[in-house]
Amino acid sequence: MTTETLIWLIPLPPVLAFFLIVLLTNKSKWLSHTVGVGAAFLSWLASMIVFFRAVSVEHLGEHPFESSINWLPTGNSWFEIGVLIDPVGAAVLFFVSITIFMIFLYSVGYHNFGQPAGDHDRAGLPPHGATVEEHGHKHVVPSVEPMYSRFFAFLGLFAFGMYVLVVSDNLLTMFVGWEIMGLCSYLLIGFWYGKESARNAAIKAFMTTRVGDVFMLLGIAFLYSATGTLTFREIFTEETLHMLAGHTTFFGMTVSGFIALLLFIGTIGKSAQWPLHVWLPDAMEGPTPVSAMIHAATMVSAGVYAVIRMFPLLTADMHGHGLTVTMSIVAFIGAFTALFAATIAVAQNDIKRVLAYSTISQLGYMIAAIGIGAYVAAAFHLITHAFFKALLFLGSGSVIHGMEHGVLHTGNHKVDPQDMYNMGGLRKKMPITFWTFLIGGFALSGFPLVTAGFWSKDEILADAFGHGHWAVFITLAVAAFLTAFYTMRQITLTFLGEPRTEEAKHAQETPWTMTTPLVVLSFFAVTYGWVGIPEHFPLLGGLVPNWFHDFVGHTLAEVPETPEFSWIPLLTSLVVALGGLTLGWLYYRNVKSVSEDKLQIPLLKNKYYFDEAYDFLFVKPAYWFAENVVYKLLDQRLIDGILHISGPTTGGIGKFVREKFDLPFINELVGDGSANVTYWFGGKLRAVQTGRVQQYLMLALVTFIVIGVALYFFVLS
């Protein structure tokens, strides 16, 4: 099979699995997860084959795998859709397929496959546990998710959306994949729709990302009207870019810059950047594999991936080393979000919420890197982050799962299994989870030399420093310090010290389906950094070639230059990572309960009151508008008023016509009249019918004679 055909086939298995599960196998949990995991495996396999073929091609940047077909007729030409795997696409495909496959596998364990059905579980609510009798005494064990099959169907559709997005060679199908994921994230966040918070979170996520998507669609429309094509390789030719950069449009921006800005707003929504970040922490209401899928592997990465794809547009009107307007905006939003979200993460107590804010912060890192032109570093951090953040989310899911086991054991359902202050000392209970979580956490903090996060983060910092973007450099360095700090806080509170609650004492390690993905992902969270070690790095540089930079750097015609090696960014990242980790450990090892935590500042705890502000600024006015203007004024007064007038009027006209025309004229005169006339004539005429043959004959004779005489006198003469 040619590579191009194989690329076409990559997105298919998950969507087939979706339809199979929905239409046929949803009654059988075993069949459904076999179909789902099998499909994820097939896509993974195809992606790996494509990836390794892509790696073995020289100059893939100039000659990517591409193939397209005619789709929509547009006048005398065709709108083409197709697939494209260039270096960035191949690298993204690599991590996407692995993380998706791992998440599918993990979901089997997370939703308690093989456990008995719950005592009083209902569809739409998380399972509550089942009572079983063993050796004569009863105890409570976790129960299987009631909507197990549905979960795999949704995951399949989600995976389809992501694969479509990655392999697309044009903005339109990319946007289609983007929106499919938007829908699936809504469905998956609201998976436990019996919980009001989950419902609200789902709506919030959908509405917030919709704001960005509308702008993105505008950008796509603008791009199409300006260039007449949406295919990446056609837009990113020198002439087209030159043409786009040469014209100015609204606010004195160049066309390319303005389009890039519109598309970037889509990314702000999807990748949860300030000011559209509010949906992501709430999205934690979904089951944990969803969190990993949305917040690490796929959806939020998609936003960054889209900006990396659009990078030539960002830089089209760039002269020399100065940043363009759009790039400055991108860099500002990225850097600001990185710092802003990191400060909030310090004060959160929910284990998954910390990771959610951390994700926002790390995505800000990537966005900032793109903003200063370091798109290779951004892609590198995107991939390493996907591995270790998926690992952390799945790890936190494993922790929650273990804690739920403890909760079921003690039967005290008031204890929140996600609150880190209810944990502690879990390293002995859940060793695999602990070690893999530690690796993920250290990678997130950028623990020097061994972890992947160090290399990618260091590259971003080095780029910012090397190109003289001081503000970005300092902001990101502070954010990195906070990252290390809250990560260590999380690890210390969760795993170290002594158990703070009875439930934590009875926590249990999770089954192999959950721990295997953790181990696989932690392998990548460490080793993936080694493919991108800068060549001029002291001691280690050059031992392993900087494969990532060489490979991905050739996506565009111009290979971005690596900044000169400098000790300052390296020392900075060493200091902030190690400093943050040490400080976090020193402070939180002594904190016994939430009241002793001095960093629970209300401003941070309440996320700078963004939710409240948006509620006041947008949600409340929208409700007010809906209630008072749309409902009461438009609907009740205007529409209903018109109906109330037109209804009786029509009724009156109808009554008038009936009484004055229909009843007297049509009914009595025409209807009854004709019947009466016929009846009267019938009554008269029936006397003729005597039943005597001779009379009839006589009548015939007389008639004949009369007609004959009449003819003779009136016609013939």
Add this chain to the structure above:
Amino acid sequence: MVPLSWYLIFAAALFSLGLFGVLSRRNAVAILLGIELMLNAVNINLAAFWRYGNVMDMAGQVFAIIVFAVAAAEVSVGLALVISVYRRRNTVVADEIDMMKW
């Protein structure tokens, strides 16, 4: 040669005779007899017009033969009806056979 008008007058007389019989006789068999007379009057007309018209055109003769055939069929059906009525109502008087009255 006997003029055509003689045949026509004879046929008209025969027809009137038959018609009078049909209208005045009460016996159903007699009515049938009258009908036969009327039919034969028509036949005479047909034959006479043929003879005095285009002799090569056989339509008149053929028509007369068809009338014979129809008359024979009609009489057989008619007599069968009369017999049937007689068996049922024990009368052949036309005035009394008035089951079709309103």
